Amino acid sequence: MTNMAEWLDNFLFTYETLIHALGVNGLLALSIYCVMALGQLSLGQAAFQGIGAYTGALLTLKLGVPFWLVLPLSALVPALVALIIGGPTLRLSGVYLAIATIALGEVLRILYVNAESITGGALGLSGIPRKADLFLVYGLLVVCVVGFWTIGRSKIGRAMEAMREDEVAAGVMGVNLPLYKLGALVASAMLAGLAGSLAAHSNNFIGPNEYGFEHAVTILSFALLGGIGTPLAPVIGAMVLTALPEVLRPLQDFRLVINGLIIVVAVLFLPRGIIPFRLRRTS
Numbered sequence: 001m002t003n004m005a006e007w008l009d010n011f012l013f014t015y016e017t018l019i020h021a022l023g024v025n026g027l028l029a030l031s032i033y034c035v036m037a038l039g040q041l042s043l044g045q046a047a048f049q050g051i052g053a054y055t056g057a058l059l060t061l062k063l064g065v066p067f068w069l070v071l072p073l074s075a076l077v078p079a080l081v082a083l084i085i086g087g088p089t090l091r092l093s094g095v096y097l098a099i100a101t102i103a104l105g106e107v108l109r110i111l112y113v114n115a116e117s118i119t120g121g122a123l124g125l126s127g128i129p130r131k132a133d134l135f136l137v138y139g140l141l142v143v144c145v146v147g148f149w150t151i152g153r154s155k156i157g158r159a160m161e162a163m164r165e166d167e168v169a170a171g172v173m174g175v176n177l178p179l180y181k182l183g184a185l186v187a188s189a190m191l192a193g194l195a196g197s198l199a200a201h202s203n204n205f206i207g208p209n210e211y212g213f214e215h216a217v218t219i220l221s222f223a224l225l226g227g228i229g230t231p232l233a234p235v236i237g238a239m240v241l242t243a244l245p246e247v248l249r250p251l252q253d254f255r256l257v258i259n260g261l262i263i264v265v266a267v268l269f270l271p272r273g274i275i276p277f278r279l280r281r282t283s
Contacts, residue, residue: 018243024137043219046215079193236275
């Protein structure tokens with residue numbers, strides 16, 4: 001038992017950062033699942049994650065707000081941003097929506113760099129206390145997966161699937177398209193902001209370049225690899241892609257290239273991801 005405890009302690013000490021990243025990226029995978037489950041291609045998750053990360057870090061470092069209050073505020077602020085931009089952007093669809101949400105991330109990145117007195121500029125913010133332990137990260141991940149699983153098996157899940165298959169037909173059948181689209185964007189922003197705050201309080205550092213186009217593509221690859229038939233599918237995709245650089249450490253500099261290849265292969269040969277199953281509906 002002693003040897004096992006020592007081995008476990010050594011394992012957690014060696015791979016603690018990776019284990020944290022697996023849980024945080026699982027939440028990010030759920031954030032893009034929110035919008036892709038409706039057939040929307042929104043790539044603003046990296047931007048919302050940055051808002052949540054900077055909100056949480058500033059509340060902790062500058063104002064000394066308790067962590068139990070920091071987390072909900074880190075989800076609320078990006079949700080408010082999503083509400084503000086939701087009206088204009090959700091009139092777009094497909095690649096145009098993707099471009100608009102990517103532009104949001106680039107605008108925010110430039111803002112972080114130039115607001116040096118607040119955000120630390122290009123150097124970012126360091127010295128963020130480690131308050132997000134593994135139990136919190138994975139506890140929230142499990143709660144979110146169960147919540148989405150429950151919603152997916154309800155009438156709401158049926159409406160979401162109808163929108164994904166044929167938005168026009170879903171609207172004719174009485175689905176409130178604007179409400180569902182806005183709700184999905186807000187939920188996506190909240191999850192991404194929460195993930196950003198958890199990452200900030202586990203890595204001790206955040207910088208503006210962590211939330212740019214490359215990261216947006218990485219989050220998209222989570223859903224494309226895993227699939228969006230169930231909430232668990234993109235989470236598994238996220239964990240595979242997060243662990244991949246550790247397995248292929250010599251190729252870590254080519255991570256974006258590998259993610260790009262995965263996207264191409266998934267689109268061509270695995271259009272429903274490696275987990276193509278769908279949720280069974282209760283009604």
